[in-house]
Amino acid sequence: MQAHEDGAESTVTQAMSASAPGPMTALAKRARLAARTLATSPTSARDRALWAAAAALREASDTILEANAKDLAASTAKDAFRDRLTLTPERIEAIARGLEDMADLPDPVGRVLEEWTRPNGLRIRRVATPVGVIGVIYESRPNVGADAAGLCIKSGNAVLLRGGSESLHSARAIHAAMQAGLRAADLPEDAVLIAPDADRKHVAEMLGASGLVDLLIPRGGRSLVERVQKDARVPVLAHADGLCHTYVHAAADHGMARRIVLNAKMRRTGICGATETLLIDAAIAPTLLPSIVADLAEFGCTFKADAAAREIVPTLPAATEQDFRTEWLDAVLNIAVVDGVDEALDHISRFGSSHTEAIVTADEAVANRFMTGTDSAVVMWNASTQFCDGGEFGFGAEIGIATGRFHARGPVGVEQLTTFRYEVVGTGQVRS
Amino acid sequence: MQAHEDGAESTVTQAMSASAPGPMTALAKRARLAARTLATSPTSARDRALWAAAAALREASDTILEANAKDLAASTAKDAFRDRLTLTPERIEAIARGLEDMADLPDPVGRVLEEWTRPNGLRIRRVATPVGVIGVIYESRPNVGADAAGLCIKSGNAVLLRGGSESLHSARAIHAAMQAGLRAADLPEDAVLIAPDADRKHVAEMLGASGLVDLLIPRGGRSLVERVQKDARVPVLAHADGLCHTYVHAAADHGMARRIVLNAKMRRTGICGATETLLIDAAIAPTLLPSIVADLAEFGCTFKADAAAREIVPTLPAATEQDFRTEWLDAVLNIAVVDGVDEALDHISRFGSSHTEAIVTADEAVANRFMTGTDSAVVMWNASTQFCDGGEFGFGAEIGIATGRFHARGPVGVEQLTTFRYEVVGTGQVRS
The missing domain is CATH 3.40.309.10 (Aldehyde Dehydrogenase; Chain A, domain 2)
Incomplete structure (x- = not known):
């Protein structure tokens, strides 16, 4: 709710004039176009994309494990940190099953949240709609990219992923499977985009992408979350502390x-x-x-x-x-x-x-x-x-927990990745 | 949702260390204490405050008109701009009746928005709660201060007002009546506070008051709204354009x-x-x-x-x-x-x-x-x-129209000035 919401075009211009646009701006513009298609796509197409992405993940299991081996070889992380980075056939299967479980959830888009009729006969309903473009900034866990992309597809949003440098190869291999799922369902593959590399400038660009990215979700350690909360010019769903x-x-x-x-x-x-x-x-x-x-x-x-x-x-x-x-x-x-x-x-x-x-x-x-x-x-x-x-x-899957005062608070599932519009249906009423 | 939501204490420290705190920080801290009382106050007390404020406005009518005459004498505004600034006995009566109408609205606080029971017997409900401290930045219309304060009292929020320089005397006279209403209902008068003068620094201080002010509502011309949307580190409900x-x-x-x-x-x-x-x-x-x-x-x-x-x-x-x-x-x-x-x-x-x-x-x-x-x-x-x-x-009264993607969209009435919490009621359940 913080960013102002001009038409995409004029806001793009503003964002570009403020500072030279980097690769994330270009990706966010592509994601916004894809988001328009996702927002009006049928439930069945989004669910089909999730099933197909799960299949693509299983099929690409060897490729993903090879990519993960590269990440592990380059990493100096130890113990729990190394474990977070590590993928196994079982973990890939769990990610795939997670996507299938999301496909089984009811469609959060189009729910009629409230409905009433005014004395003049106008029928007003509040209807759940996708948010638009969601930016997800995460660190070493490669599964976050698949989970976040799945939840965004389910809720009709486009997602712009920026993974950590440690999991770069794994994240890209998983991303390829998510895009394969979208293609199989005839949905635009730009609905799931990923930063070209782990340059920190990409994070700064996402934080300032008011009007291009509608919501940021940081997933990682406290310092990442606090930085996003402090510097974002875009609404953020997160919690820094769980005290x-x-x-x-x-x-x-x-x-x-x-x-x-x-x-x-x-x-x-x-x-x-x-x-x-x-x-x-x-x-x-x-x-x-x-x-x-x-x-x-x-x-x-x-x-x-x-x-x-x-x-x-x-x-x-x-x-x-x-x-x-x-x-x-x-x-x-x-x-x-x-x-x-x-x-x-x-x-x-x-x-x-x-x-x-x-x-x-x-x-x-x-x-x-x-x-x-x-x-x-x-x-x-x-x-x-x-x-x-x-x-x-009972939300099925969550992308995180939010402690801000607005929009989603507590666990953030697919319903919490929607916003709403008012639909007013008349029979020719004019205001006196 | 953009600001991070540490406990008030720690965030106050952060806000203070970032830059020397001005008078709005001190007022916001007082408002936050009052907000805690408002949040748990009974419906009847808040409604009584609105009735008493309406009575106080009528009683202070002459004083308010004198204050308004001072503002008009100092103003160079012409035509529509001068008309906006002008109060009359009829306009004061309309403001008072507006407050009484708000008292007649159902209490937006405590509404059970959703409720369900989990297989383990946990009962979960989503309950509407006040937002906390709302900052309202407005320009020349003196009635905005009364309307905004009334809507905030009704919805259990404290409000920090910052009026324009043109309407300073009128705004302060109206503010006194609102506080009289709170006192008559044994509610803390700090629930409605106003900037000591129209110094532009106060606006900047409110825009940066993350953790002290929970929500900003700018009411005025496009340049004011755009500045607030651009620079606020606090969530904003507003619209810059209605194209x-x-x-x-x-x-x-x-x-x-x-x-x-x-x-x-x-x-x-x-x-x-x-x-x-x-x-x-x-x-x-x-x-x-x-x-x-x-x-x-x-x-x-x-x-x-x-x-x-x-x-x-x-x-x-x-x-x-x-x-x-x-x-x-x-x-x-x-x-x-x-x-x-x-x-x-x-x-x-x-x-x-x-x-x-x-x-x-x-x-x-x-x-x-x-x-x-x-x-x-x-x-x-x-x-x-x-x-x-x-x-x-059918919202009864509105504080404005919002075009952001989150929280309230469209007309913002008392229900839209609430957020929610999850209440989970168990019988001793532990998680397996």
């Missing part, structure tokens, strides 16, 4: 609180929906906190605790203020003792990242106070913050 | 086409939903265009026509390409003859501003092709483009 809180209220069931905190922190520590900070009511902490700490310690969790928590469990290491601002993405839990729901909300307002917060309580009034008192995208009552996920929400 | 088209298709009913074109152009020529360009099919133009031209000429309209139109009505002045890019906001109509719906869509894609377009036709397939083929916020079939208006849509 999620679980608040155990005085009226919580002890067993439920222990299960939820253990799961929210330890099920997978590296995802953005993992709880980083436990807030626990002073009234319940003396009896409950020692068990929670013991549960988590058993699975290797370490702790950063405030003074009140350390009075209850003296062996806990002390937390600094900075710890409460830190998204550990690891087996580390911040702990603060609070005096009721308002103090919990104050803590979240001060340290939170508007991602996901949970309360455990048997008291419905307190739960409602908590859920209406944050500005987070997702609030949960008696459930684990790890449920913040497109699949768990 | 609306009415396309008369070959299968149009002649009488209906004549009535709609006359109304779409001439009912009020100065509003953004007025048609600026008539596109007419070559097949129907020879018989229909002369009558349309005669209808409009009778009401003083002049024309800018392409070569094909001038072959049919040789007295029409020639249009330049620039004319087709011009929002006249006056009794001037561009005319182009096209060869079918696709050529009409190409013209709109090239010259349009994504605002409102209409087609007149008896052919449903062509109408659907047209309505799905633009990226405009509003598309109409057999109706006048002048219906693009919050009141006509």
